[in-house]
Structure formats: structure tokens, C-alpha cells
Amino acid sequence: MTDTIRDNEQQHLDLVLKELDKKIVETGTRISRAKDNLKEAEKGWQDIRVKFSDFNAVVETGASVHAQQQILAQRERDQSQAEVQMATLKKLQGRPYFARIDFIDQSDQAAQKETIYIGLASFADESGHFYVYDWRAPISSIYYDGALGKIDYQTPDGTQTADVKLKRQFEIADGVILTLFDTEEAVGDKLLLEALSSDSSTKMKSIVTTIQREQNRIIRDTDSDLLFVQGAAGSGKTAAVLQRIAYLLYRYRGKITSGQVVLFSPNQIFNDYVNEVLPDLGENNMIQMTFYQYANYRLPKIEVQTLAERFESENDPESVKMTDFKGSLPFFKAVRRYSEHIGRSGMSFRNLMFQGEIFFSSEEIAEIYYSFNSNYSLSQRLEATKQALLRKTMGRISSEMKKRWVDIAIENLAASDLELMLGDPDKREFESEKKERNELAKKIVREALKPVFRRIRRGIFMNPNKLFLGFLKAVPTLLSLDQFGIQPDEWSRACDRSAADLADGKLNLNDTAIYLYLFDLVNGHHGDRSIRFLFVDEVQDYTAFQLAFLKFSFPKAKFTLLGDLNQAIFTRTNASSLESAMYQLFDPDKSRTIKLTKTYRSTEQITDFTSALLTDSENIEAFAREGQKPQFIKGNAAANLVKILKDNLADELTTAIITKTAAQAKEVHEDLLQAGTASTLITLENQRLVPGTIVIPGYLAKGLEFDAVILWQVDNRNYSGENDRELLYTVASRAMHRLTILSDQEFSRLFNQVDEHLYEKI
Numbered sequence: 001m002t003d004t005i006r007d008n009e010q011q012h013l014d015l016v017l018k019e020l021d022k023k024i025v026e027t028g029t030r031i032s033r034a035k036d037n038l039k040e041a042e043k044g045w046q047d048i049r050v051k052f053s054d055f056n057a058v059v060e061t062g063a064s065v066h067a068q069q070q071i072l073a074q075r076e077r078d079q080s081q082a083e084v085q086m087a088t089l090k091k092l093q094g095r096p097y098f099a100r101i102d103f104i105d106q107s108d109q110a111a112q113k114e115t116i117y118i119g120l121a122s123f124a125d126e127s128g129h130f131y132v133y134d135w136r137a138p139i140s141s142i143y144y145d146g147a148l149g150k151i152d153y154q155t156p157d158g159t160q161t162a163d164v165k166l167k168r169q170f171e172i173a174d175g176v177i178l179t180l181f182d183t184e185e186a187v188g189d190k191l192l193l194e195a196l197s198s199d200s201s202t203k204m205k206s207i208v209t210t211i212q213r214e215q216n217r218i219i220r221d222t223d224s225d226l227l228f229v230q231g232a233a234g235s236g237k238t239a240a241v242l243q244r245i246a247y248l249l250y251r252y253r254g255k256i257t258s259g260q261v262v263l264f265s266p267n268q269i270f271n272d273y274v275n276e277v278l279p280d281l282g283e284n285n286m287i288q289m290t291f292y293q294y295a296n297y298r299l300p301k302i303e304v305q306t307l308a309e310r311f312e313s314e315n316d317p318e319s320v321k322m323t324d325f326k327g328s329l330p331f332f333k334a335v336r337r338y339s340e341h342i343g344r345s346g347m348s349f350r351n352l353m354f355q356g357e358i359f360f361s362s363e364e365i366a367e368i369y370y371s372f373n374s375n376y377s378l379s380q381r382l383e384a385t386k387q388a389l390l391r392k393t394m395g396r397i398s399s400e401m402k403k404r405w406v407d408i409a410i411e412n413l414a415a416s417d418l419e420l421m422l423g424d425p426d427k428r429e430f431e432s433e434k435k436e437r438n439e440l441a442k443k444i445v446r447e448a449l450k451p452v453f454r455r456i457r458r459g460i461f462m463n464p465n466k467l468f469l470g471f472l473k474a475v476p477t478l479l480s481l482d483q484f485g486i487q488p489d490e491w492s493r494a495c496d497r498s499a500a501d502l503a504d505g506k507l508n509l510n511d512t513a514i515y516l517y518l519f520d521l522v523n524g525h526h527g528d529r530s531i532r533f534l535f536v537d538e539v540q541d542y543t544a545f546q547l548a549f550l551k552f553s554f555p556k557a558k559f560t561l562l563g564d565l566n567q568a569i570f571t572r573t574n575a576s577s578l579e580s581a582m583y584q585l586f587d588p589d590k591s592r593t594i595k596l597t598k599t600y601r602s603t604e605q606i607t608d609f610t611s612a613l614l615t616d617s618e619n620i621e622a623f624a625r626e627g628q629k630p631q632f633i634k635g636n637a638a639a640n641l642v643k644i645l646k647d648n649l650a651d652e653l654t655t656a657i658i659t660k661t662a663a664q665a666k667e668v669h670e671d672l673l674q675a676g677t678a679s680t681l682i683t684l685e686n687q688r689l690v691p692g693t694i695v696i697p698g699y700l701a702k703g704l705e706f707d708a709v710i711l712w713q714v715d716n717r718n719y720s721g722e723n724d725r726e727l728l729y730t731v732a733s734r735a736m737h738r739l740t741i742l743s744d745q746e747f748s749r750l751f752n753q754v755d756e757h758l759y760e761k762i
């Protein structure tokens with residue numbers, strides 16, 4: 001690059017920075033003015049005379065209050081708009097853009113060359129001249145999408161074409177151009193290599209400057225109802241999808257807010273790991289939760305199985321088989337079929353109690369429920385039952401009034417209670433004592449019946465536990481157990497287990513989804529229609545049932561599912577049925593799959609090694625970045641661990657020691673403490689990642705990455721069956737620069753298939 005080009009670019013940068021500074025000062029003034037205006041407007045309250053003397057006075061007061069509220073709201077809006085603008089400008093300060101493109105718009109008759117600069121946000125002057133274009137603007141797409149020459153890009157008005165003449169990338173810090181280079185690639189490897197060589201941190205970073213072409217397709221897709229992003233570990237699925245969220249919030253600004261976007265993440269640690277990307281891009285965070293949290297929020301009184309419990313239980317062969325069955329799409333459909341039959345019989349009710357006695361028996365409620373026309377929907381039936389019960393309760397007030405408990409209540413009333421209930425004694429006028437008693441009795445009964453009314457309105461006379469267990473019992477009549485290799489006695493044992501769990505106030509994750517779906521169907525719930533985009537990360541750990549249930553629960557949302565079918569650590573055999581379920585649940589014409597085959601997280605040596613662990617590794621292509629081959633160290637694992645940690649520390653690499661179980665993680669942490677080596681133990685989902693060495697069980701390490709990974713005791717005790725293969729792949733692929741595999745004993749037989757050239761034995 002010639003010095004003249006650099007000088008010219010620096011001059012241009014100086015100009016943009018000067019304009020930015022000017023704008024920052026202006027915006028600062030706007031903010032102070034807005035604050036003053038707000039303060040002034042707040043004083044307006046003092047001028048409002050509250051008058052209740054007559055109707056007109058009340059109306060007048062109401063109108064003044066309303067006007068004052070509107071003025072305040074407007075002033076607050078002015079202030080917050082100015083503050084948002086200030087935040088955006090500050091973000092651009094020092095580093096307003098990272099790329100430049102020169103192009104000729106093909107629709108431009110004059111064929112004039114245009115130059116644009118791309119940054120984190122748009123920056124324009126009053127006359128509408130853009131100094132910087134937001135990376136999400138339609139035209140910016142050409143930076144990510146191709147090399148030089150003609151490139152199509154999508155705009156709200158349809159496809160446009162640009163003839164790209166120049167692509168220039170910059171590294172700018174504190175207002176100075178550090179490097180700049182022209183490239184003919186989509187996004188130059190040089191920049192990418194630099195981005196990837198940096199160290200891991202406890203927070204995921206934005207990839208805005210180096211988004212790859214395939215990732216750009218994911219980010220900008222607005223047509224698909226289902227976008228399935230399938231890609232190997234470290235292929236940038238999560239990174240791309242976070243950019244996608246930022247893109248969608250920009251593209252639909254004014255139409256949707258971040259509260260209408262939900263991300264289902266694999267665990268809470270991951271939530272914490274990704275929560276800085278969007279704010280960094282100038283957007284608010286979306287709603288983020290795990291499926292467990294969602295279920296827990298829907299069923300506050302039931303203890304839903306935790307991630308750790310789930311992971312341990314999946315090692316029991318019967319439970320794996322049950323997951324395949326209960327998690328299937330046919331099972332999901334069976335729940336719906338069962339609910340349709342509920343309109344005729346099978347609904348479960350509980351007695352409604354009052355004063356320690358049955359007020360409405362479950363049989364009586366059932367009779368009412370089934371007394372309505374057979375073509376009533378379940379929600380109409382429920383509503384009609386509620387109305388009937390409310391009417392009947394009203395009708396029972398007078399008979400209740402005659403009861404002994406009411407007499408006792410009246411006798412026990414203090415004078416103050418009486419006054420409260422009947423009013424000032426001097427003004428009371430009752431023709432007879434009987435009337436007074438009646439008045440009191442009515443009030444007492446009505447008050448006492450309040451909880452009954454409330455339970456009726458809330459539908460608490462239904463018995464969802466019994467309904468759920470009744471459904472499980474009926475399953476053999478709805479589905480062929482045989483087809484899923486399940487014997488009748490196995491099924492009945494599974495039903496008993498679910499019943500015992502419920503009696504203990506617990507539910508496993510499969511049962512939770514079934515329970516909720518059935519409950520929603522009988523209550524006529526139709527899900528949350530406000531959510532417009534839903535993202536599921538690590539979708540391979542979901543069952544088809546859970547997915548179908550999410551679709552039912554968020555009917556207006558467009559789905560983006562991210563997954564690596566090779567990392568299915570929970571529902572191993574179900575990975576392919578999951579894929580077919582996806583295409584059954586969504587309109588095929590509106591479904592799109594994008595495969596990411598290049599991986600970015602790990603060095604070539606680590607990627608080649610981890611891919612070789614898989615029996616069916618589709619083409620996984622490592623981004624060329626050199627490093628050490630993975631090392632196997634046999635012998636005293638505890639001593640070797642301390643030594644490796646020291647080496648890693650000396651090389652300034654952050655290490656995660658990944659164990660199979662939480663109990664092992666605790667032991668390792670304890671041993672390290674004894675050896676005088678500091679580490680942080682992470683065994684609970686709600687912990688946070690911290691800098692320094694961490695010890696963590698594999699199932700909590702999903703989605704995370706570390707400079708160096710040490711896999712603990714990778715022998716046949718911990719990783720023996722084929723079922724452990726995906727887990728082993730998942731944990732090994734967390735390493736960016738260095739991977740060490742330790743064991744006291746023979747290494748796991750799962751490594752047998754790996755070519756010896758791909759690792760070193762020490």
C-alpha cells in the first residue's frame with residue numbers, strides 16, 4: 001500500500017472524526033437541553049389544580065393531568081433519544097469504521113463510482129451525507145458477500161446489483177490507521193487470522209468485522225420460517241446468530257423490540273458468556289433462557305429436572321429408550337389426539353373444598369363439564385364450566401348463611417368488625433335483628449367464599465397431575481409401543497416412575513414438556529403470540545417433542561435452530577429424527593438449511609484431531625491456523641495436571657479442566673488446592689465464568705471455548721460406550737490453541753480409530 005493512499009485515508013479518517021466530535025458536542029447540548037426541558041415540564045404538576053367540586057371540575061382536572069403526562073412523556077422521549085444517539089456516536093469515536101467499498105450501482109444510469117465506509121452504526125450529517133454506513137444496511141452486505149465484480153444484494157425493494165471496484169479493510173485504534181489493505185476476497189484471511197489468534201475470554205466477542213459469506217447468509221435471512229444452521233463445533237453458529245439478532249433488530253426497528261426475540265441456550269453459563277455481544281453492537285439483549293428455566297417458570301410448584309440430573313439419568317439404557325419414545329413427534333401428536341378425546345371423557349378434576357368439606361365434588365364438576373354440547377372446544381367447555389360453577393356458588397350463599405359456622409363467626413365478631421361490616425352504629429337502621437344477622441351472614445359467607453371463587457376462575461378444580469398420568473396410561477391405546485421397541489411392562493414401569501416423581505413434586509424434562517403441552521391444550525392456551533423470532537442453540541440436545549412444543553408455544557415466531565448433530569450429548573440416537581421432525585413441523589417451502597463446514601475456534605491440529613473422533617464426520621474444514629498437536633499424557637494424572645497448568649500459564653493460556661461429572665470436578669479442584677494451584681470450580685449452572693483456570697464438568701462446557709483444555713481421566717471408565725463419543729468430541733472441541741488428554745490408565749477405546757499422526761503421546 002503506498003504512503004499516499006495511507007495519507008489520504010488518514011486524512012479522511014481525521015475528517016470523519018472531526019465531524020463525529022462536532023456531533024458529540026451537539027448531542028451533548030441536546031441532552032442537557034432535554035434534561036432542562038424535562039425538569040421544567042415536571043414543574044407543570046404544581047400548576048394543576050385538583051378540583052372535585054362538580055362533574056365539570058373533575059373532567060377539567062382529568063384533562064390537565066392527561067396533558068401534563070403527555071408533555072412529560074414527550075420530554076422523556078426526547079432525552080432518551082438523544083442519549084441513545086450519544087451512545088452510538090461514542091461507540092464510533094476512535095474507530096468509526098472498519099472497511100471501505102468502491103462500487104458502481106448497476107441501476108445508476110450515470111454509472112458513477114460511489115465510495116462508502118462501513119462501521120458499527122450509521123453516521124450522517126444534516127444534509128443526509130453518510131460518513132459511515134451501518135454494517136447491517138442493505139448495501140453493506142456486499143462487503144461480506146463476495147470478491148470484486150458484480151454482486152447482488154437484497155434491499156426492501158428487491159434485489160440490486162453493484163459492481164465492486166475496491167474493497168479495503170482497516171485496523172483503526174484511537175483515531176489512527178494501524179493497517180489497511182485491499183483485498184479481493186469476501187473478508188480477507190489476514191484479518192480473520194488476527195481475530196482468531198486472540199486469546200479466549202470469559203465473554204464472547206462480536207465478529208462484525210470478519211463475518212464470512214456463509215454466515216452473512218444466515219444473518220440476513222428474513223424469508224425463512226425455519227432456518228436450520230448445521231455446523232461443526234466452532235464453525236461460528238453462535239457467533240453468526242448473535243449477529244443475526246442484531247441484524248433483525250435493526251432491520252425491523254420500530255416494529256419489533258429485543259423483548260420479542262427469545263434465545264434458548266444450552267445452560268445458564270452460556271447465557272452469561274454471550275451476553276455482551278449485543279450491547280457491544282449497540283442493541284439491547286434479547287430474552288435468554290434455558291428450556292429448564294422456561295419449564296420451571298411455567299410450573300413453579302413442580303421441581304423440574306436439572307441439567308446435571310438429566311445428564312446422569314441419560315446413562316440408564318431404559319431412560320434413553322424412553323427419551324426416544326416420549327421425545328418423538330408421534331408422541332407429540334398422540335397428546336393432541338388424547339386432548340381431542342377429552343372433550344368426550346377422561347378429564348380429571350379435584351374436589352373443591354370449603355370449610356373443610358367438599359363443596360363441589362370432582363364427580364359433580366365432571367358432570368357439569370360434560371353437560372355441554374359435544375362440539376364445544378376444550379377452552380369453551382372450560383369457560384362454560386367455570387361460569388356454571390360460579391353461578392352455583394352464588395346460589396349456595398343463602399344456604400351457607402344458615403350454617404352453624406356462620407353463627408360462630410358472627411358471635412366472635414368484635415365491635416370494630418361489626419362497625420366495619422355494617423357501618424356507623426348511629427346510622428344503622430335495621431328493621432329487625434334477623435335482618436341484621438342476615439346482612440352480617442351474607443358478608444361473612446361472601447368473604448369466606450372468595451378463595452372458592454378465585455379457584456374456580458383460575459380453573460384450579462382441574463387435576464392436571466391426574467390428567468397427565470391418565471394420559472400416560474392411555475398411551476398404549478394411542479401408539480404402538482412395539483414400534484419403539486418398548487414392552488408393555490417397561491411402559492407401565494415408566495408410568496409408575498412418573499407417578500412417583502409427581503407424588504414427590506418432581507418431573508423429568510421429557511415429562512415436563514408432555515405435561516405442559518397437555519395442560520395448555522385442555523386450557524385452550526395458544527402460546528405467546530408476541531414473540532417474533534426464536535433461536536435455539538444446541539438444538540441437537542432437544543427432542544422432536546420439545547421442538548414441536550416450542551413451535552406450539554410461540555406460534556408467531558420465525559425459528560432459527562443451530563445445531564451440530566455430532567454433539568448430541570443428551571439425546572444421542574434422536575439426532576436424525578430431530579432433523580426429519582424439523583421439516584415436518586415447518587412448511588418445506590419456507591425452510592432453509594445452511595451448512596457451515598469451516599471451523600474457526602481451534603487450530604488446524606486440534607480440528608483435525610477432534611474430527612477424527614467422529615465416526616461420521618462430514619467434511620469439516622479447519623481454518624489454517626497452526627498450533628501444537630493434541631498431547632496424550634499417561635501416568636500420574638494429578639501430577640501431570642499441575643505441570644501442564646504451569647506450562648499453560650507460562651504461555652499465558654487460560655485453561656479449562658473438563659471432567660465427566662460434577663463429582664470429579666470437585667475432586668480435581670480440591671486436589672489442585674492441596675497442591676497450591678488456584679482454580680475456580682464450576683458445577684452449578686448459575687455460576688459465572690471468571691478469568692483464570694476453571695474446572696468444569698463436560699455438560700456445562702457446551703458452547704464455551706478456552707485457550708487450552710485439559711481433559712481429565714479419558715479412559716474406559718469415563719468414556720467407554722459409543723454413546724460417549726459425541727460428548728468426547730464436544731469437550732475436546734472446546735480447545736482453541738492447546739489440548740491435553742490425561743489419564744492414569746489406558747486411554748479410552750474411542751481413540752482407537754484416530755490416526756496416530758494426529759496427536760503426540762508423551
Ligand SMILES: Nc1ncnc2c1ncn2[C@@H]1O[C@H](COP(=O)(O)OP(=O)(O)OP(=O)(O)O)[C@@H](O)[C@H]1O
Pocket residue numbers: 192195196205207210211212215231232233234235236237238239240564600601702703704705733
Ligand atoms: N467470521 C468470524 N470471524 C471471527 N471469528 C469467528 C468467526 N466465526 C466464528 N468465529 C469465532 O470462532 C469461535 C467459535 O464460534 P462459535 O462459538 O460461534 O461456534 P459454534 O459453531 O457455535 O460452536 P459450538 O457448536 O462448538 O458451540 C468463536 O471464538 C468465534 O468468535
